[in-house]
Amino acid sequence: MKTVNIYTDGACRGNPGNGGWGVLVEYGNYSKEYFGGEINTTNNRMELMAAIQGLRLLKEPCNVLITTDSKYVMDGIESWIENWKKNNWKNSSKKDVKNKDLWIQLDECVSKHHVEWHWVKGHSGHAKNEIADQLANKGIDNL
Numbered sequence: 285m286k287t288v289n290i291y292t293d294g295a296c297r298g299n300p301g302n303g304g305w306g307v308l309v310e311y312g313n314y315s316k317e318y319f320g321g322e323i324n325t326t327n328n329r330m331e332l333m334a335a336i337q338g339l340r341l342l343k344e345p346c347n348v349l350i351t352t353d354s355k356y357v358m359d360g361i362e363s364w365i366e367n368w369k370k371n372n373w374k375n376s377s378k379k380d381v382k383n384k385d386l387w388i389q390l391d392e393c394v395s396k397h398h399v400e401w402h403w404v405k406g407h408s409g410h411a412k413n414e415i416a417d418q419l420a421n422k423g424i425d426n427l
Contacts, residue, residue: 357390
């Protein structure tokens, strides 16, 4: 099984506001950059979209190492999502899970691969996270 590194980031100008997502994919000597944006969205939605879009690029099951600076995405996918699914997409306060549509998509994407999640502090000089951040901002600039 191939091992792929995916670096993701989301950005938003205003929250809600215009947002963008950025993805850097690396496999062996191969490296590719992707980005996109949405009007009237949130930072959390863009963080989720970055992970979803990165995983959707893969054409076959892979070992995937995803690096994100989003605690929201990390905690959601590693700690919260199983209980959300058991509780019909309600959180611990019995309220609807925010961004349910994207969590469902991310869960589906993750199920096709063996995914390890790594968190890095944003804007701390992690070179590949900085590239993902620049791509997310490019997604906003190209709206």
